[in-house]
Amino acid sequence: MSHLDEAAAAPATVHPLVQFPRTDGSRTPYKVFSSQEVYEREQEKIFRGPVWNFLALEAEIEKPGDFKSTFVGDTPVVVTRTDDGSLAAWVNKCSHRGATVCREQRGNASSHSCAYHQWSFDQRGNLLGVPFRRGQNGMAGMPKDFDPKCHGLRQLRVDSYKGLVFATFSETVEPLVDYLGAEMTPWLDRIFHKPIVYLGCTRQYSKSNWKLYLENVKDPYHASLLHLFHTTFNIFRVGMKARSIADKRHGLHSIITATKNQEETSDAYKQQAIRSFDEGFQLEDPSVLGQIQEFEENTTNHIQPIFPQLVVQQIHNTLVARQLLTKGPDNFELIFHFFGYADDTPEMRALRIKQANLVGPAGYISMEDTEATEMVQRGTRRDPDSCSVIEMSKDKPDQEDTLITESLIRKFWQGYQKLMAF
Amino acid sequence: MEQMILWFELHQLQQQYISALDNDRLEQWADFFTEECIYEIVPRENEDAGLPIGIIYCDSKRMLRDRVLSLRHANIYEVHSYRHMTSGMQIRVIDADTVETESSYVVVQTLQDGESFVYQAGRYLDVIVRTPDGWRYKAKRVIYDTSRVATLLATPI
Numbered sequence: 001m002s003h004l005d006e007a008a009a010a011p012a013t014v015h016p017l018v019q020f021p022r023t024d025g026s027r028t029p030y031k032v033f034s035s036q037e038v039y040e041r042e043q044e045k046i047f048r049g050p051v052w053n054f055l056a057l058e059a060e061i062e063k064p065g066d067f068k069s070t071f072v073g074d075t076p077v078v079v080t081r082t083d084d085g086s087l088a089a090w091v092n093k094c095s096h097r098g099a100t101v102c103r104e105q106r107g108n109a110s111s112h113s114c115a116y117h118q119w120s121f122d123q124r125g126n127l128l129g130v131p132f133r134r135g136q137n138g139m140a141g142m143p144k145d146f147d148p149k150c151h152g153l154r155q156l157r158v159d160s161y162k163g164l165v166f167a168t169f170s171e172t173v174e175p176l177v178d179y180l181g182a183e184m185t186p187w188l189d190r191i192f193h194k195p196i197v198y199l200g201c202t203r204q205y206s207k208s209n210w211k212l213y214l215e216n217v218k219d220p221y222h223a224s225l226l227h228l229f230h231t232t233f234n235i236f237r238v239g240m241k242a243r244s245i246a247d248k249r250h251g252l253h254s255i256i257t258a259t260k261n262q263e264e265t266s267d268a269y270k271q272q273a274i275r276s277f278d279e280g281f282q283l284e285d286p287s288v289l290g291q292i293q294e295f296e297e298n299t300t301n302h303i304q305p306i307f308p309q310l311v312v313q314q315i316h317n318t319l320v321a322r323q324l325l326t327k328g329p330d331n332f333e334l335i336f337h338f339f340g341y342a343d344d345t346p347e348m349r350a351l352r353i354k355q356a357n358l359v360g361p362a363g364y365i366s367m368e369d370t371e372a373t374e375m376v377q378r379g380t381r382r383d384p385d386s387c388s389v390i391e392m393s394k395d396k397p398d399q400e401d402t403l404i405t406e407s408l409i410r411k412f413w414q415g416y417q418k419l420m421a422f
Numbered sequence: 423m424e425q426m427i428l429w430f431e432l433h434q435l436q437q438q439y440i441s442a443l444d445n446d447r448l449e450q451w452a453d454f455f456t457e458e459c460i461y462e463i464v465p466r467e468n469e470d471a472g473l474p475i476g477i478i479y480c481d482s483k484r485m486l487r488d489r490v491l492s493l494r495h496a497n498i499y500e501v502h503s504y505r506h507m508t509s510g511m512q513i514r515v516i517d518a519d520t521v522e523t524e525s526s527y528v529v530v531q532t533l534q535d536g537e538s539f540v541y542q543a544g545r546y547l548d549v550i551v552r553t554p555d556g557w558r559y560k561a562k563r564v565i566y567d568t569s570r571v572a573t574l575l576a577t578p579i
Binding site (some may be wrong): 105106198199200201202203204205206207228229231232233281283284285287288333338353354356357360361362363364367368370371372374 | 465572
């Protein structure tokens with residue numbers, strides 16, 4: 001009996017809210033996708049807990065004073081570039097009466113003031129001034145012991161790794177680079193090895209739970225079965241070299257890659273031309289699928305979730321940082337931040353823009369993902385105690401050179417259980 | 423009189439265009455464009471910031487036909503219908519055979535559960551040219567206000 005079998009056979013952990021019947025991640029009770037109580041606990045234990053949350057690309061807030069409104073979980077936060085060039089983030093809730101301070105999505109400002117009573121704050125969220133603090137015409141103002149230093153906006157710890165900006169509520173979480181970990185940083189370095197340029201974002205809103213999306217990006221098994229674009233147009237991808245690697249410590253981060261085998265692929269393309277001629281499905285303008293080699297290993301897909309709210313993606317020549325935001329148990333928002341490199345040739349930049357057709361809300365090979373997560377949400381809502389069956393490749397839990405596997409999902413659920421103390 | 427005829431012809435083009443989309447005649451969609459053309463759907467926040475990324479970008483009629491072929495045979499999405507409402511068309515004559523127009527649209531979507539909702543609001547920025555077959559879109563830029571795309575976008579706008 002391997003240690004994993006023992007774990008599977010071990011008595012289930014009993015938590016009053018949710019019971020995972022197995023400890024190997026192969027059975028997930030549907031309740032975690034729709035329960036408000038589970039969702040509240042996630043906001044506390046995960047998003048405000050010992051994790052680093054992705055907020056922005058540094059390229060989005062390059063100049064001193066630049067800011068962007070975003071979220072940690074469902075807590076509204078603002079991330080800013082301060083005048084000394086460093087990064088800061090604060091909860092977007094006035095320390096006076098709780099109103100939203102910053103009401104713009106993006107902008108540039110030397111300070112931020114709340115519209116309600118004009119309390120004003122510096123770029124780091126420190127309180128600068130309170131109108132009528134000393135009263136007026138003999139009328140009383142704020143009490144003498146009112147100390148502005150004690151009434152700043154709630155500030156988060158912020159750090160960046162190769163231009164990716166993260167923030168945390170935690171005082172105890174490990175430094176960002178350690179949080180990302182030894183398995184993940186080489187893959188981030190691969191994408192973020194030179195200066196990038198932000199090209200814009202697209203947003204998609206799904207009526208389903210945020211973890212269904214994390215399952216999706218840890219699930220190479222579905223790729224050729226749900227997304228039929230390649231198979232329909234007979235773009236064979238034989239001889240693909242594959243990787244499915246999870247973080248060894250907690251399984252919450254992971255990376256999936258697929259790499260073309262040049263020779264086999266060109267043969268396959270020749271055969272394909274004959275077959276698709278027969279069947280009548282062929283792209284009239286296949287330029288959308290071109291790929292200019294720009295990495296040492298010519299991967300067609302690089303899908304790397306960094307728990308809990310980032311997925312780094314390279315598909316052909318598209319480069320994207322996807323931000324995953326929770327919007328209650330039944331909804332999530334996905335924001336695709338597209339970028340290129342500062343030294344892109346005009347041809348490369350044009351190809352990146354054209355290949356935005358592949359991914360995002362109308363993407364040829366991605367539009368189905370939110371459809372699939374919504375199908376699960378609708379299907380599972382009424383049966384909180386039933387479980388998903390996550391068995392693919394379970395007999396070889398450590399095999400990493402495959403796409404026919406659900407091992408990354410099992411490892412994710414194990415890490416999730418630990419964080420949530422389920 | 424000439425202006426009225428132009429106004430009438432451009433409205434006819436737009437009405438025929440949305441009629442094809444709203445009534446599942448997607449195979450006709452590409453024929454409203456010239457052979458070399460631009461069709462793109464871009465969120466307003468990117469357009470306003472001068473950023474190029476959108477959700478659909480086609481630079482040939484062939485790419486438009488590919489989009490429809492993929493929708494019919496490859497992509498998985500819930501059966502749905504659109505109803506486009508358009509208004510406020512402004513016309514700018516460039517030369518005898520070229521005009522630019524701008525107009526607003528609202529798309530109401532109906533899904534399988536039978537509810538209809540405002541799926542997207544935005545504006546069309548069109549470059550329209552006279553061809554032997556009549557007026558055709560040389561460029562159609564769809565700039566949408568509804569930045570959060572509900573679930574996915576399959577059918578063109």
